[in-house]
Amino acid sequence: MRGYGPGRLFGPRARLRWVHLILGGALLMPYFLLAQVGVGMAAGGVNALSSLPLILASYAVALPLVAVTGVFGLVRPMSVAAVRAMCAVPGERLAEGPARSWAARGRASAWWTLHLGVGAVLSGMTLAVPPMAVTLIALPFVSGLRGIPRELGWGGVAAEPYVTPLIGAALLAALALCVAGAGALLARAAPVLLGPTAADRLAEAEERAADLAVRNRLARELHDSVGHALSAVTLQAVAARRVLGTDPGFVREALAAIEDTTRRTVGELDAVLGLLRDGDPARADAAPAPTLAADLDGLLARTRAAGTPVTVHQDPGPAGDWSGLPAIASREAYRIVQEGLSNALRHGSSPVDLRVRLRRGGPSGPRAHPDLEITMTNPPTAPDGREPGREPRTTGGRGLRGAAERAALLGGSVEAGPHQGGWRLRAVLPLAGTGR
Template sequence: MREGVRRLLGARVRLRWIHLILGGALLMPYFLLAQVGVGMAAGGVNALSSFPLTLAAYAAALPLAAATAVYGLVRPLSVTAVRAMCAVPGEGLAEGPARSWAARGRTAAWWTLHLGVGALVSGMTLAVPPMAVVLIALPFVRRLRDVELGLGWFSTRADPYLAPLLGIGLLAGLALCAAAAGALLARLAPVLLGPTAADRLAAAEERTADLAVRNRLARELHDAVGHALSAVTLQAVAAQRVLERDPGFVREALAAIEDTTRRTVGELDAVLGLLRDGDPARPDAAPAPTLAADLDGLLARTRAAGTPVTAHQDPGPPGDWARLPAIASREAYRIVQEGLSNALRHGAGPVDLRIRVQPGHDTGPRHLEITMTNAPAAPEDRELRTTGGRGLRGCAERAALLGGSVEAGPHGDRWRLRAVLPLGGGDR
């Protein structure tokens, strides 16, 4: 008994009932417009004065409702109402406006069904309870018994004491109809308001774009801040060791720390600016470092940290790298920076860096080749690894964006990092 009452009058059923009544209210503007047209077509009569004309106005209102549902914003409004009132899981419903005509057609079908069924349930909700109350009170109110309430096969004068049963049956029937209609709409909502293939593709593209931005920010923060912290740490340790013996070296180390932190703060400010959605780039923001403009300073700061670096560059000094494509120059700088950071943290002895432009040939286009080798530190001298290999993974992602590749691992008795970045057919 209790389970039956819950199924007919539970909280979920009541919310769905209200959702249906809301649909009936939304149909009223269409219905009033349609009944004017039906009344004029019937010779200028009031369509509400005739039940057949009222049904005709109701039937004419449904196409009007369907026509307005092709607007894209109808779907998010419907989805919001369904989530709040129909107990339909959110993952089964589409996000955002309907874009394709297929999605708009399904939305129009839902809108028409919601408003059409809601109008019928709303009409029953308005008419049945007063009639049921009269029937239930009929045996107890003499004046009501004196009024003939002809209900077809049932006569209130002939069978007044059966009227309460009929009234209770009408209320139960109303609740049953509302519960069935609400359950029907809840079952059809994922079918008509669910995401189409185009919606799923758009959502996947949005997630991919968001993930790409997050990965880019992670790479920039890791490479810029990670390298700076490694260099500053080593410079500070070296300065502390010779603080009493070599004041000149200490001054150079402090100057290098100042320069490194100043540059890193500028890079960090530029990266954090990307986190503000829609925030345009500041005119005074530091430009992204490139191989052409910043390689010389990067090598100098690494040497100031106490690690000798021998650089072999083809076609020549760092200024000659200005002819590289801008994106290749930026990504190459970050790869070199990460390689030097690894050498500072995990290597021992000098670093040999070779950067050259290889001409194109039959097997591939012109490309930039970066090779960096250094001796690995002894196991007892290695810094505890806490980065989980994110730097090398970031290098591989940078190279992959340009169609290149990165290899890192033991090479004989040394550690080698080799990156190949395609440059295209000519200078740009």
């Protein structure tokens, strides 16, 4: 067992804990003054501060009052802040925020009562012991002080004045030991009484999960918008460089497509970075995002300008009127189509066949709610399934995982992989309960 050396009794940590105890004593004073009024009236209208028994009775009555006020939710964060600042207790062992359950409120009330109760005793000792100890230490050297022991009834001490400095030093040492012991007691009790409960841990886990969901959403937006733009711009620049001297018209079209792509992507990037900078999860769903209804034609045009032929089949109608889709379904469908086209740009320039249709019935009978089905097929241009110099397809990277997460948010699914010698991405998005 470690002892109490000079550093542990008078070091910075001990001094801070001493201040913490004195603050507890100061916080008890309003309760104590209220209690002593009641005790004085119960004792016949006398001053409760006039005798030690009444003072102790007032102290005993004040503690239940302290316990009652300790159940308020804001008591715990205030206590935790003081403990972190002055008791050298690791922050991860203490709870965050107001007490959420009655069990947590009860523990916070117990801490509040312990802190103020012990702090009041140590504050009284701090006020009384040092003057008494200094008087006893100075007694042999100051003749005017030698009558004090007789006035206090300490005749034996007055007869042996050389003993008083030892008694004074012992009193100071005892005070330091009491303060160090009380500070250590509170430091040990703090994680028990102010530590997180099961409800706190559950709430913290839910907050982390919500924050992670928002971060994943923003990461998907960045990956899909910036990744597609970089793939399209790269291929458009390569195609323009190859025909720079022979087809000026194509070069102008490619440069115009690059300008349009980068302008749109900068706008989307600025919106996402603004959300990250503000740190407001509630704004994540309100961020402007392209939709299938408003932006599919532009996406197809930019993909074709990069040199990848795209054939589109849309139901309803050849032009695809998707204005009736729920907003979230239209937004997530656009991103899934964008990811499929990005894969086509990265892994080859063979034609892409895109089919977007509203399924109103299934193999087992009519559906109560329709589904949106997106199918993209990309046949290979070489026996190994890729063009020379292009990276081979894999079973799915970040983009495909992001597409699967988008579909899962709506209760749907995404399948991607080799299909009849080529590559197919198929997504099904249920429209039931997605709202507008």
